[in-house]
Amino acid sequence: MALLRAKPSAPPESLPAAPGDDRASLLANLHSPEPAVRRGAARALTSHPEAAMALCDRLDIETSPSVRAVLFTVLIRQESPAVVARLLVHLRSDDAALRNGTIEALQEMRGTVTPHVRDLLDDPDSDVRIFAVNILGALCDPETPALLVDVLRHEPHVNVCAAAVDALAEVGTPDAIEALEALRTRFGDEPFLTFAIDTTIRRIRGG
Amino acid sequence: MTISARQPRSPPTITEDEYAKFCEYFYRKTGIQFQDTKKYYVERRIADRIDKTETESFRDYFTFLRFQASGEELQHLVNSMTVNETYFFREDYQFEALVKGILPARTHNRSQRDPIRIWSIPCSSGEEPYSIALSILERWDQADNWDIEIYASDIDSRILNEARTGLYGARSLQRVPPALLSKYFLSRGEDSWQICEDLRNSIDFSLVNVVDPMQTRRFRNVDVIFCRNMLIYFDDVARRETVEMFYELLSPGGFVCLGHSESMSRMTSLFIPRKFQDTIVYQKPSKAE
Numbered sequence: 001m002a003l004l005r006a007k008p009s010a011p012p013e014s015l016p017a018a019p020g021d022d023r024a025s026l027l028a029n030l031h032s033p034e035p036a037v038r039r040g041a042a043r044a045l046t047s048h049p050e051a052a053m054a055l056c057d058r059l060d061i062e063t064s065p066s067v068r069a070v071l072f073t074v075l076i077r078q079e080s081p082a083v084v085a086r087l088l089v090h091l092r093s094d095d096a097a098l099r100n101g102t103i104e105a106l107q108e109m110r111g112t113v114t115p116h117v118r119d120l121l122d123d124p125d126s127d128v129r130i131f132a133v134n135i136l137g138a139l140c141d142p143e144t145p146a147l148l149v150d151v152l153r154h155e156p157h158v159n160v161c162a163a164a165v166d167a168l169a170e171v172g173t174p175d176a177i178e179a180l181e182a183l184r185t186r187f188g189d190e191p192f193l194t195f196a197i198d199t200t201i202r203r204i205r206g207g
Numbered sequence: 208m209t210i211s212a213r214q215p216r217s218p219p220t221i222t223e224d225e226y227a228k229f230c231e232y233f234y235r236k237t238g239i240q241f242q243d244t245k246k247y248y249v250e251r252r253i254a255d256r257i258d259k260t261e262t263e264s265f266r267d268y269f270t271f272l273r274f275q276a277s278g279e280e281l282q283h284l285v286n287s288m289t290v291n292e293t294y295f296f297r298e299d300y301q302f303e304a305l306v307k308g309i310l311p312a313r314t315h316n317r318s319q320r321d322p323i324r325i326w327s328i329p330c331s332s333g334e335e336p337y338s339i340a341l342s343i344l345e346r347w348d349q350a351d352n353w354d355i356e357i358y359a360s361d362i363d364s365r366i367l368n369e370a371r372t373g374l375y376g377a378r379s380l381q382r383v384p385p386a387l388l389s390k391y392f393l394s395r396g397e398d399s400w401q402i403c404e405d406l407r408n409s410i411d412f413s414l415v416n417v418v419d420p421m422q423t424r425r426f427r428n429v430d431v432i433f434c435r436n437m438l439i440y441f442d443d444v445a446r447r448e449t450v451e452m453f454y455e456l457l458s459p460g461g462f463v464c465l466g467h468s469e470s471m472s473r474m475t476s477l478f479i480p481r482k483f484q485d486t487i488v489y490q491k492p493s494k495a496e
Contacts, residue, residue: 003340003355003409035496039455043420064496066454069477073447108443110276138235142274170232171273206222206266 027054035064042070052078056086072105079109084116091131107138114141126157137167145171152179162193169200219257221250221265237439239468252287293334296382300485301464302342308483309462313430322354327433330359333370336410337402360415371412373402417449426456436466450474460493
């Protein structure tokens, strides 16, 4: 028979500690030339919240997608206002993968993101405002629908408004309908936006 | 004191647009997609959750679900939408993909001295790892040329003992052809068959909590991971951590097989989707760092 019995399982507690499991070694390993070592170090630092800024420093220069993925995941676990502030910087990056990873990570965070994102809704860069709306739309924060309605009322850029309309299709309440109707009037010559507004109103009303 | 029973309520109405909104949200959170043909099934379960949460309508329930920071209600909903049942050759198109596509890909240009490692997690009462073994023995014509190690893990020690014992009833064995039943199983009384000792001894069962890195460290250079219908029960971050751990444990070019309703693209972009036979599996890039 081709099947072999695998070596009997060693209970996990009997395994020797991996080399460099102390905090100083892990921090040093964040800068190893080997991506696997950097991933391992980042993952092991999950239980060291004091290492959050070192992880952010690494993310600033990291280019390997697999290491970035682990860094983002660990930083989600270590959510804090300081971590959020460091991540927001990457929304302005020219690197699309880094921007998208940042958006996904911020969408996973629960308690500390909204105040920072609210500030970004006034950013001079319309792309950053779109990202802010994308993040808001995925948060569990009950403040989200009101913030999105506020975007509809005051945002001058059509694409930012479109992102808010899209997000309201999921989280919008009947309170948003008036602002949606007003937006239709404001951007009446944008057929795609009119279509999106109709869909969102229908979703809010429930058909 | 007056005790009044809660008045039975008629099932809430869920409109087409509400159903579409719900399906989009549920897919985003879990990767599970419902076709229109499932509408009745989905509506019944939503109605049940509306009742259990004592919300008044779909709209109230959806708001509660959508903004609950703990995610507890989403977990209840996922549990009610999924069927936790296992049997031999469940989703057998993946075993077909294993022997027709995955194993040939993993053994191409490879030394026969390197064993092939397959990990089934969670293995529950053993139907999945034994189905893997049976599929390889019966349907892969190269099986005799390779050493194959099958690992099977679960977080539940009671169910692991059942897997090691390998006793099954007719319901578990409903998809096992009679020829395989007589070849690999021994009758142990009415409605009870035990898988043969050789097969029981060929699989390494172990107690593993997949989110504990200490407990997964011993798995290295794995060729194929079967992880079906487990990640849907995890929250988003635990799901990310688990698939990143899979990435670490797999050999470059190794594969992950998820349940039919699960999608890796909802969790990470580290893996490449590959189509084999009638199923999509996920491959760690061959040149992964």
